[in-house]
Amino acid sequence: MSENISQKNAVVVESLDQEGRGIAHNDGKVIFIDGAITGELVTYAPYRKKPSFENAQLLSVLRPSGMRVQPKCIHFGVCGGCSMQHLDIAAQVAVKQRILEDNLERIGKVEPETILPPIHGMPWGYRQRARLSVRYVQKKGKVLVGFHEKRSSFVADMTRCEILPPKISALIPKLSELVEGLSIRERLPQIEVACGDKVDVLVIRNMEPLTAQDEDTLRAFADRHAIQFWLQPKGPDTVVPFYPLTVPQLTYTLPEFSVEMPFAPTEFTQVNHQLNRVMVHRALRLLDPQPGERIADFFCGLGNFTLPIARSGAQVLGIEGSPALVKRGQQGAAHNGLSERTTFMAMNLFEMNEEELRKLGAFDKWLVDPPRDGAIELVKSITETTAPQRIVYVSCNPATLARDAEVLVHVKGYALKAAGVMNMFPQTSHVESIAVFEKIAG
Numbered sequence: 451m452s453e454n455i456s457q458k459n460a461v462v463v464e465s466l467d468q469e470g471r472g473i474a475h476n477d478g479k480v481i482f483i484d485g486a487i488t489g490e491l492v493t494y495a496p497y498r499k500k501p502s503f504e505n506a507q508l509l510s511v512l513r514p515s516g517m518r519v520q521p522k523c524i525h526f527g528v529c530g531g532c533s534m535q536h537l538d539i540a541a542q543v544a545v546k547q548r549i550l551e552d553n554l555e556r557i558g559k560v561e562p563e564t565i566l567p568p569i570h571g572m573p574w575g576y577r578q579r580a581r582l583s584v585r586y587v588q589k590k591g592k593v594l595v596g597f598h599e600k601r602s603s604f605v606a607d608m609t610r611c612e613i614l615p616p617k618i619s620a621l622i623p624k625l626s627e628l629v630e631g632l633s634i635r636e637r638l639p640q641i642e643v644a645c646g647d648k649v650d651v652l653v654i655r656n657m658e659p660l661t662a663q664d665e666d667t668l669r670a671f672a673d674r675h676a677i678q679f680w681l682q683p684k685g686p687d688t689v690v691p692f693y694p695l696t697v698p699q700l701t702y703t704l705p706e707f708s709v710e711m712p713f714a715p716t717e718f719t720q721v722n723h724q725l726n727r728v729m730v731h732r733a734l735r736l737l738d739p740q741p742g743e744r745i746a747d748f749f750c751g752l753g754n755f756t757l758p759i760a761r762s763g764a765q766v767l768g769i770e771g772s773p774a775l776v777k778r779g780q781q782g783a784a785h786n787g788l789s790e791r792t793t794f795m796a797m798n799l800f801e802m803n804e805e806e807l808r809k810l811g812a813f814d815k816w817l818v819d820p821p822r823d824g825a826i827e828l829v830k831s832i833t834e835t836t837a838p839q840r841i842v843y844v845s846c847n848p849a850t851l852a853r854d855a856e857v858l859v860h861v862k863g864y865a866l867k868a869a870g871v872m873n874m875f876p877q878t879s880h881v882e883s884i885a886v887f888e889k890i891a892g
Contacts (some may be wrong), residue, residue, distance in 0.1 A: 491513035492508055738815075749820045
């Protein structure tokens with residue numbers, strides 16, 4: 451693929467896209483180059499060709515950018531888990547801020563009155579949740595444990611992962627040896643990681659029952675490495691603790707709000723606990739909940755924002771599509787002594803309409819934290835009688851945030867007061883952001 455490299459293959463990278471790929475132009479085509487950085491002169495080799503664009507791999511950097519750094523992970527470029535390790539961490543944040551602003555301008559046709567300072571934390575060892583793939587590869591004579599290879603369904607042959615907590619990273623080769631010694635090594639497709647403040651959990655996806663010898667092997671491993679095993683024979687709702695049973699509950703904390711959140715290892719929580727604390731602080735500062743206010747927390751999950759809002763003295767309705775998470779939210783409220791200020795309900799927010807929103811009653815403010823699909827049906831359902839004065843919108847997809855912002859600003863009468871990025875996933879192209887909308891008087 452690298453032979454006969456000519457001047458035709460040498461291009462100057464003009465910018466980066468949302469996946470962290472370099473964007474260049476050549477012969478009337480847009481070229482997306484993995485691992486290239488803005489301003490660099492590079493050569494490339496296409497791996498996917500279309501009439502108007504090509505996807506390409508980087509062959510050589512003829513003129514490097516000052517933002518280029520040596521990737522820390524020895525598996526970078528093979529593992530598909532990170533795409534920005536070659537880019538200085540400050541530059542990563544700047545790129546994500548530009549992506550957010552470009553999406554708001556291009557898709558939403560809006561511009562925030564204020565750009566919030568970016569939120570960022572530890573660049574390495576931050577990922578408290580992960581799903582590791584497991585595969586026995588006969589040709590290699592070993593079990594591979596790790597993330598998928600780039601652009602592939604194959605599991606990368608990994609010995610560590612720099613974005614996992616060091617303790618979990620060091621377990622990767624040991625988990626490979628562990629699974630290889632189990633009777634179900636070919637019927638164990640994944641190990642889910644969930645780290646809490648007091649216990650680290652590994653969920654074994656066992657598609658066949660364990661033998662007595664398998665169980666003894668897992669117990670010995672758990673004792674040796676101070677972790678707790680759970681088993682998942684079928685769907686996520688079948689997960690049960692296996693060993694040891696006498697350990698603290700899986701929790702994370704929000705000390706600023708005196709909140710401790712219990713959760714099950716397969717339930718959704720933010721993967722970056724340290725940055726989650728900073729995110730909740732910013733969201734609450736922007737929302738500014740006051741005693742006596744009635745506030746809605748849409749897509750509330752297990753109450754990551756609901757309970758801190760309630761701690762302020764406001765009355766909060768948390769709405770979530772998953773009945774299991776609603777139940778967990780109720781348990782969390784009781785655990786923190788906040789049941790009197792919180793109500794949780796299950797509702798499909800992707801099918802929201804004006805009538806259903808009206809039934810919920812009036813709210814002073816909203817907190818909205820949707821998945822990647824955004825909250826378009828919710829924002830389209832706002833009327834003059836149901837419009838809150840302020841909406842704080844936490845987003846994991848700048849494109850859907852921008853789409854929803856267009857409706858809020860150009861149709862529903864809101865001003866986009868501020869927006870900014872939160873680098874929840876350093877070394878990756880994932881863009882997490884937060885925006886605040888204020889209802890315009892009259």
